[in-house]
Amino acid sequence: MSTLVTRVRQRQIGQLIDAGKRLDGRGLGDYREIKVEQGIIERAEGSARVLLGKTEVLVGTKIETGEPFPDTPNEGVQTVNAELVPLASAAFEPGPPDxxxxxxxxxVDRGIRESKAIDTAKLCIEAGKKVFVVFVDVYVLNHDGNLIDASALAAVAALLNTKMPNYEIKDGEVILKAGYTPLPMKSRPITVTLGKIGDKLIVDPWLEEEQIIDARLSIAINDDGNICAIQKGGSGYFTPKQIVEATKIAREKAVELRKKLEW
Amino acid sequence: MSEKPEKLIDKKGLRLDGRKIDELRPVKIEVGVLSNADGSAYIEHGKNKILAAVFGPREMHPKHLSLPDRMVLRCRYHMAPFSVQERKSPAPSRREVELSKVIREALEPAVFVEYYPRSGIDIFVEVLQADGGTRCASITAAALAIADAGIPMRDLVVACAAGKIDDKVVLDLMDTEDKVGVADVPVAFMPNLNAVTLLQMDGILTPDEFESAVNLAIEGCKKIYALQKEALKTKYMNTKEEVEE
Incomplete structure (x- = not known):
C-alpha cells in the first residue's frame, strides 16, 4: 500500500513532528475533519459513508438467514469483509483480497465482535438451525491514510443505520413480513489509530505520514471506556511506556469520535 | 467439542491444568532441527508443537519484489490440517494470512535488513499441534530460526500472551482459557531493547487490567528468553563437539 514520498518530504514531515507540528497544521493528537453520513445506499439494509480528511470509506450491510456456528447455536453471525477498491489508490490492484x-x-471485525456491539442473541431464529447473518462490507473509495479508523467508524455507523426485516415462522420456514426493526445494538466501539515516529505518537496518520511511521497501534474502545481490541502493525516497535500512553490518548479520542455517531 | 467449564480458576487459585496465575506452561526449544533449511527451530509450548524454518538470504522470487536498499522478509504461518480438533482445510485461512503478517512485522524490527539489499528471506512456520498461543510460540521459534541461519539481529524476539480469565489477569493462556476466557493479549518483545514488536488484544479489559496484562506478558517473555538463549547455546555446543571429534 505504499505511495512514493520523497526523502526531502519525509525529512520535513519527521522534523515537524519532532517539533510537535504536522504538515497539514494539525496538532499531534488531532484528527482530520470527520464527516459521517448514514443511509447512503437504499438497497442495503444499512449503510454509511465516512470522510476522514480525504480518506473516504463506504460501508454497506446486508442481512440474510444462515446457519449459526456450532459453538454458538443461539447467536446470529457477524462477518466483515473489506475491499481496497482499485479506484481508491494507484497502489491498489484488482484481484483477491491481499x-x-x-x-x-x-x-474492524474484532472491534465490533469483542465489544459485543451487535446483540447477536437477538438474531437467533431457531437455535442451532437458523439465524440472521449480518454482512458488513467495507468499501474503500479513496485512500489518504488511516483506513482503519475510517472503516471502523463507517462500519459502526452503518450497523446503527441497519434495519432488520420483520419475519414470522410458518412450518419451520422463515417468512418475511412488511416493515423493519432496527438491528439490536449494545455498544458503539471506536477504533483509534496512533502512529509512532521516534519517541512521538501521532493520532490519525495520513497517507504521507503512514510512509514514515515506525509502527502503528490501533486501539478499539467500547462505550465504557474499556479496551476491547488492539492491533499493532508496521515493522517497528513500541516501548511498554508508549503503549500505556497510547491507550490513554485512544480513550480520550474515542469520546470525541463517538459524538459523530447517531445512536 | 469439549464442554465449557464453569470456572477456570479453582478455590486454591489454580487453573485447569494446575498452574498458578503467573505460571508458564512447560516450554521446550530445540535449534537446528531441519537439515535443508538455513536455520530452523522447534518449540513445544504446552501442547503447542511448532516448527519454524528460514531460507536465505537468497535471491527473491519473483525478482520484482526485491528492494534496492534492503532485504525483504516473507513469512508464512500455516496450520497443519490435523493440528486442531476439527480438521482445518490446508488452504490458507484469513486468520493465517493476518497472522503471517503480524508475525513478520514482529520479527522485522530485530533483523538488520539493510545488510542484504536486493535479497530476501523466507520464514516458514508450521503449526503441527495447536493449544492456544500459537502465534507467540511461532515468533519465539522463528526468531531462533533466523538466528540459526546466521542472519545478524539486533536482539532475539520472544513472545508470550497474558489475558484475563474469570476475574484475574493471568499468564500464558492455553486453548480452553483462550476460548472461554475474558481477554487475550499476545505480546512479542525484544528483551535487550525493551521493545514490543507485536501487540494484539481481544476481549474487554479496563486500562489498568490491560497495563498489568502487558507487564505480565513481558515477564513471561523474559522467562522464555532464558530458554531461547539456552537452546541456541546448546546447538552450538553440539556443533563444537562434532567438530572436535
Missing part, C-alpha cells in the same frame, strides 16, 4: 485488506477487515 493481506492488507484481510487485516483491515479483521481489525
Amino acid at each position: 493481506e492488507n485488506s484481510i487485516e483491515l477487515a479483521r481489525i
Whole structure:
C-alpha cells in the first residue's frame, strides 16, 4: 500500500513532528475533519459513508438467514469483509483480497465482535438451525491514510443505520413480513489509530505520514471506556511506556469520535 | 467439542491444568532441527508443537519484489490440517494470512535488513499441534530460526500472551482459557531493547487490567528468553563437539 514520498518530504514531515507540528497544521493528537453520513445506499439494509480528511470509506450491510456456528447455536453471525477498491489508490490492484485488506477487515471485525456491539442473541431464529447473518462490507473509495479508523467508524455507523426485516415462522420456514426493526445494538466501539515516529505518537496518520511511521497501534474502545481490541502493525516497535500512553490518548479520542455517531 | 467449564480458576487459585496465575506452561526449544533449511527451530509450548524454518538470504522470487536498499522478509504461518480438533482445510485461512503478517512485522524490527539489499528471506512456520498461543510460540521459534541461519539481529524476539480469565489477569493462556476466557493479549518483545514488536488484544479489559496484562506478558517473555538463549547455546555446543571429534 505504499505511495512514493520523497526523502526531502519525509525529512520535513519527521522534523515537524519532532517539533510537535504536522504538515497539514494539525496538532499531534488531532484528527482530520470527520464527516459521517448514514443511509447512503437504499438497497442495503444499512449503510454509511465516512470522510476522514480525504480518506473516504463506504460501508454497506446486508442481512440474510444462515446457519449459526456450532459453538454458538443461539447467536446470529457477524462477518466483515473489506475491499481496497482499485479506484481508491494507484497502489491498489484488482484481484483477491491481499493481506492488507484481510487485516483491515479483521481489525474492524474484532472491534465490533469483542465489544459485543451487535446483540447477536437477538438474531437467533431457531437455535442451532437458523439465524440472521449480518454482512458488513467495507468499501474503500479513496485512500489518504488511516483506513482503519475510517472503516471502523463507517462500519459502526452503518450497523446503527441497519434495519432488520420483520419475519414470522410458518412450518419451520422463515417468512418475511412488511416493515423493519432496527438491528439490536449494545455498544458503539471506536477504533483509534496512533502512529509512532521516534519517541512521538501521532493520532490519525495520513497517507504521507503512514510512509514514515515506525509502527502503528490501533486501539478499539467500547462505550465504557474499556479496551476491547488492539492491533499493532508496521515493522517497528513500541516501548511498554508508549503503549500505556497510547491507550490513554485512544480513550480520550474515542469520546470525541463517538459524538459523530447517531445512536 | 469439549464442554465449557464453569470456572477456570479453582478455590486454591489454580487453573485447569494446575498452574498458578503467573505460571508458564512447560516450554521446550530445540535449534537446528531441519537439515535443508538455513536455520530452523522447534518449540513445544504446552501442547503447542511448532516448527519454524528460514531460507536465505537468497535471491527473491519473483525478482520484482526485491528492494534496492534492503532485504525483504516473507513469512508464512500455516496450520497443519490435523493440528486442531476439527480438521482445518490446508488452504490458507484469513486468520493465517493476518497472522503471517503480524508475525513478520514482529520479527522485522530485530533483523538488520539493510545488510542484504536486493535479497530476501523466507520464514516458514508450521503449526503441527495447536493449544492456544500459537502465534507467540511461532515468533519465539522463528526468531531462533533466523538466528540459526546466521542472519545478524539486533536482539532475539520472544513472545508470550497474558489475558484475563474469570476475574484475574493471568499468564500464558492455553486453548480452553483462550476460548472461554475474558481477554487475550499476545505480546512479542525484544528483551535487550525493551521493545514490543507485536501487540494484539481481544476481549474487554479496563486500562489498568490491560497495563498489568502487558507487564505480565513481558515477564513471561523474559522467562522464555532464558530458554531461547539456552537452546541456541546448546546447538552450538553440539556443533563444537562434532567438530572436535
